Amino acid sequence: MVMEDVFEKLRSLQDILSEKINLGRDIQEIPKLLITQEELLARLKKSFIEKNQDYERTKLAEGDFRNQLAQAEMDREKAEKNMDSISTQREYEALDKEIRDAAEKEQQFRKELQREERALSDLNEQIKQNESLIDQQEKDLEERRAGIEAEVAEKKSQVAKLTEEEQVLNQGLDPEVLFKFERIIRNKGGQGIVAIKGGVCMGCHMILPVDFANRIHNQEKIEFCPYCSRILFYEESEQGDEEFLNNEDAGSLADLDDMDDDEDEEEEEEEEKVNIDYEE
Numbered sequence: 683m684v685m686e687d688v689f690e691k692l693r694s695l696q697d698i699l700s701e702k703i704n705l706g707r708d709i710q711e712i713p714k715l716l717i718t719q720e721e722l723l724a725r726l727k728k729s730f731i732e733k734n735q736d737y738e739r740t741k742l743a744e745g746d747f748r749n750q751l752a753q754a755e756m757d758r759e760k761a762e763k764n765m766d767s768i769s770t771q772r773e774y775e776a777l778d779k780e781i782r783d784a785a786e787k788e789q790q791f792r793k794e795l796q797r798e799e800r801a802l803s804d805l806n807e808q809i810k811q812n813e814s815l816i817d818q819q820e821k822d823l824e825e826r827r828a829g830i831e832a833e834v835a836e837k838k839s840q841v842a843k844l845t846e847e848e849q850v851l852n853q854g855l856d857p858e859v860l861f862k863f864e865r866i867i868r869n870k871g872g873q874g875i876v877a878i879k880g881g882v883c884m885g886c887h888m889i890l891p892v893d894f895a896n897r898i899h900n901q902e903k904i905e906f907c908p909y910c911s912r913i914l915f916y917e918e919s920e921q922g923d924e925e926f927l928n929n930e931d932a933g934s935l936a937d938l939d940d941m942d943d944d945e946d947e948e949e950e951e952e953e954e955k956v957n958i959d960y961e962e
C-alpha cells in the first residue's frame with residue numbers, strides 16, 4: 683500500500699476511534715446520572731420504615747393510656763357509688779380521697795392519651811407524605827431510567843456501526859500499529875496521527891532529530907514521534923523546510939530545546955505511560 687493511502691486510512695480511523703472512545707465514555711457515565719436520585723429514593727424508603735415503626739410504638743403507648751384511663755374512671759365511679767353507703771366521717775374522708783386520686787389520675791391519663799393521639803396523627807400525616815414522595819420518585823426514576831436506557835442503546839448501536847467501519851479500514855494495516863494507534867488516540871485526546879512540519883512534530887511541538895525527520899520525508903514506513911508517540915506524516919511547511927533538513931546544526935538546537943521546555947517534558951512522561959500500557 684502506498685504510504686499516502688495508509689495515512690489517509692489512519693486519519694479516517696482516527697475519527698472513528700475518537701468517536702468510539704467518546705461514546706464508550708458516555709455509555710459508562712450516563713447511568714451514573716441516576717445515582718443521586720436512587721440515593722434519595724433509598725433515604726425516603728428508610729424514613730418510611732422508621733416512621734411506620736414509630737407509629738406502631740406510639741399506637742401501643744396510646745392503647746396503654748386508654749386502658750389506664752378506663753381503669754381510673756371505673757375506680758372513681760365505684761368510689762362515688764360507695765359514697766351512698768358510708769356512715770362515718772372517717773369513711774367519708776377515705777372515700778373522698780380515693781375519688782380525688784382517681785380523678786387526678788384520670789386527668790393525667792387523658793392528657794397522655796391526647797398527646798399520643800396527636801403524635802399518631804402527625805406520624806400518619808408524615809407517612810402519607812412520605813408514601814406519595816416515594817411513589818413520585820419511583821415514577822420519575824423509572825421514566826429517567828427508560829430514557830437513559832434508550833440513550834445508551836442508541837450509543838451502543840452507534841459503536842457497533844463504527845466498529846464495522848473500523849474493521850473495513852483496518853484491512854491491510856499492521857495489527858501492531860493499529861493497537862498502538864488506538865492507545866495513542868485514547869491517551870492523547872483523540873489525536874494519533876500528526877504532521878511533521880519544518881522538522882517539528884505538530885502533536886507535541888518538539889523539534890525532531892534531522893535524520894529522523896528526513897526519514898519521515900521519504901515516507902518509507904510508519905514512524906512514531908519519539909516524544910509523544912503519535913504517528914507522523916510529512917507535510918510541507920509554509921517557509922519550506924529543505925534548508926532546515928540540510929542544516930547540520932539542527933540536531934544540537936533540538937537538544938537545547940529539549941532541556942528548557944517544561945511542557946515537553948510532561949509530554950515525554952506521558953509517552954512513558956503509553957509505552958508501559960503497551961507492555962501489559
Ligand SMILES: [Zn+2]
Nearest residue numbers: 883886907910
Ligand atoms: Zn510528537
